[in-house]
Amino acid sequence: xxxxxxxxxxxxxxxxxxSSSPSSLRHYSFKVFRDVTPLRTLRRELLLSKRTIGLVPxxxxxxxxxxxxxxxxxxxxxxxxxxxxxxxxxxxxxxDLSSYPRTWDxxxxxxxxxxxxxxxxxxxxxxxxxxxxxxxxxYPTLPPSSEVDGDGSFVTITPLAKKLExxxxxxxxxxxxxxxxxxxxxxxxxxxxxxQKDVQQTVVIKRMVxxxxxxxxxxxxxxxxxxxxxxMSSRNVYLGGRRxxxxxxxxxxxxxxxxxxESGMLSRADILDAANGITRQVLSEQQSLSETERALFEVDxxxxxxxxxxxxxxxxDPAKGAILSGALKMAPLEKTNSGEDCGLxxxxxxxxxxxxxxLKPVN
Ligand code: PAF
Numbered sequence: 001x002x003x004x005x006x007x008x009x010x011x012x013x014x015x016x017x018x019s020s021s022p023s024s025l026r027h028y029s030f031k032v033f034r035d036v037t038p039l040r041t042l043r044r045e046l047l048l049s050k051r052t053i054g055l056v057p058x059x060x061x062x063x064x065x066x067x068x069x070x071x072x073x074x075x076x077x078x079x080x081x082x083x084x085x086x087x088x089x090x091x092x093x094x095x096d097l098s099s100y101p102r103t104w105d106x107x108x109x110x111x112x113x114x115x116x117x118x119x120x121x122x123x124x125x126x127x128x129x130x131x132x133x134x135x136x137x138x139y140p141t142l143p144p145s146s147e148v149d150g151d152g153s154f155v156t157i158t159p160l161a162k163k164l165e166x167x168x169x170x171x172x173x174x175x176x177x178x179x180x181x182x183x184x185x186x187x188x189x190x191x192x193x194x195x196q197k198d199v200q201q202t203v204v205i206k207r208m209v210x211x212x213x214x215x216x217x218x219x220x221x222x223x224x225x226x227x228x229x230x231x232m233s234s235r236n237v238y239l240g241g242r243r244x245x246x247x248x249x250x251x252x253x254x255x256x257x258x259x260x261x262e263s264g265m266l267s268r269a270d271i272l273d274a275a276n277g278i279t280r281q282v283l284s285e286q287q288s289l290s291e292t293e294r295a296l297f298e299v300d301x302x303x304x305x306x307x308x309x310x311x312x313x314x315x316x317d318p319a320k321g322a323i324l325s326g327a328l329k330m331a332p333l334e335k336t337n338s339g340e341d342c343g344l345x346x347x348x349x350x351x352x353x354x355x356x357x358x359l360k361p362v363n
Contacts, residue, residue, distance in 0.1 A: 028108065029115045031129045035137060036186050039081075042129060043188050051078040054125070054219075055189035057180060060084040061101040061234035062110050065224035069193045070111075070127065072221045074118050079128040081187050082111060088135060088144045089152070090175025097146075099349060101234055104132075131187065138182055146171055155181045157204045157211070163310045164303055164325060165200050165354065173204050180205055184214055192216050197223040197231050199323055199356040203310055223355070229255070231355045238351045240343030243330045246295040247353045249282040250328045253302065254357045257324050261359045266316045268304050271359075275302045275326065291334040300327035300352075307358070318362040325356035 033039040046053060054073030058066050066082075073080045084107060091097035111127055118126040135144060145152050154174050160166075161173030184192060192209075194202050206218050224232045229251040230244065239247060253275035260274045279299050286294040304313050305323045316322045333347035343349075 029112060030127045033129055033131050034133055036133075039129065039131060039186060040188075046079055046128075047188075052125075052191070053077055053128075053187065053189045054080045054191045054193060055083065055183065055187045055216075056080060056193045057083045057085075057183050059086045059100065059234065060107050061103050061237070062107045063224075063232045063234060063236075065195050065197060065221075065232040067110065067114055068224050069195055069221040070114060071118070072219065073191065073193045074121075074125040074127070075123075076125075076191060076219070078125040080125055081129045081131055081189065082127055083131040083133075083183050083187070085131070085133055085138060085179065085183075087138070087175055087179040089139075089146055089154070089178055090172050091146055092169055092171050093146050095146075095169070096349065099345065101237055101344065131183070138179065146175070152178075154178045155208060155212075157207050160200070160204050160207055160310055163200070164301060164305070165327065168300055168327075173200070176201055177204055177208050181208065181212070181214075184209075184216055189216055191219050193219050193221060195223060196220050196358070197233065197355070199325055199358075200310065203308070203323075225251075231353075233353070235351055235353075237344045238349045239330065240333070240347050241341045242293075242333065243295040243343065243347070243351065246282060246286060246297065247328060247330050247351070249279055249297070250326050250353050250355050252282075253278040254324055254326055254355055257302070257304075258357045258359060261316065261322075261324075266318060268312075268314050268316075271304055271316070271324070272302055275324075279328070292337050295333060296331045298329045298331070300329055302326040304359075316359060321361040322359040323356055324359055325354070328353045 031042065043053065054077035056066065056069050056073050070080055070082060086100050086102060088097055111130065115127050118124045142152050148170050155177040156174050157177050166173050194205060196202065202220050209216060209218050226232065228248060230236065230248055231251065256278050257271045257275035260271045265271055283297065286296055303325050304316065305311060306313055307321060307323050313322055330351040330353060332350055333342060336342050336347050
């Protein structure tokens with residue numbers, strides 16, 4: 001996947017890599033690491049120079065949400081490490097590992113543009129390194145297993161990992177916690193950055209850092225949204241126009257529930273009825289359309305949960321607030337029209353949309 005990214009010296013300031021077009025060479029303003037040892041050398045150098053490192057873990061397919069996390073990391077650290085690794089162990093055996101978007105050239109171009117922007121920003125740090133390891137580097141002993149009872153060295157954070165997303169994706173948070181533990185150990189960052197969009201992931205990572213006494217500060221950046229409110233996600237490229245418009249129902253449903261909370265309602269029924277009403281209405285409108293017009297979906301869950309334990313709440317304690325979250329499974333399009341924008345994969349790839357809003361504590 002990242003065949004062109006080979007490790008060079010850690011001391012040079014400009015780095016050349018063969019691009020995916022074999023005839024040209026690329027100059028990067030950051031170092032690209034495939035292996036652990038050279039990155040550790042850099043980390044030691046930075047530590048001795050009293051510099052600070054912010055780590056932004058990603059699986060590539062970078063979008064504005066990632067860039068905004070990197071900007072936050074650059075504003076709080078002298079040096080930013082961005083990891084790009086499509087982590088096999090967080091995909092279930094029947095999930096979309098092979099079709100997950102891999103966009104190395106576009107990702108690197110975005111990071112280069114961002115570094116130019118950061119160089120112009122007073123007092124800001126910048127992207128110093130990309131860690132783009134192979135699966136062999138990240139899983140040096142056994143091939144990474146996605147089986148629920150597969151062997152391997154795994155980090156499990158239960159019961160958090162079994163709730164919400166974990167209920168239908170049983171290995172997901174085991175994979176996330178495991179790869180993040182590895183990345184944290186490799187990079188030794190002062191701060192690690194995650195997006196609010198994946199709220200359960202943020203709760204699992206905070207718990208892991210606390211329970212394993214990991215010496216890093218977990219920082220959460222706000223969800224970056226399109227103008228109409230759709231949460232940015234690497235998976236949105238699969239939606240196409242029709243599914244994108246219908247998938248917005250999730251955000252609208254969460255906003256309606258948030259409105260109920262903000263108007264003073266605290267009971268689960270009152271808050272979630274507002275959200276469920278919206279998804280039911282949108283689904284029934286779609287079901288009444290023809291196969292060439294509609295986009296069907298299933299609501300996996302709409303949850304109202306405690307911010308620390310993710311336990312479902314019957315009543316929100318206004319002093320604590322809550323996490324309102326949901327997941328929709330957008331089905332493949334049944335029939336497409338010629339010339340229609342159906343997204344990457346021609347509308348055939350099922351897309352899981354997740355989103356959340358934090359119901360803030362009220363004093
Ligand atoms: O949020 C993601 O992109 C991934 O779950 C992460 C944190 C990079 C781990 O693979």
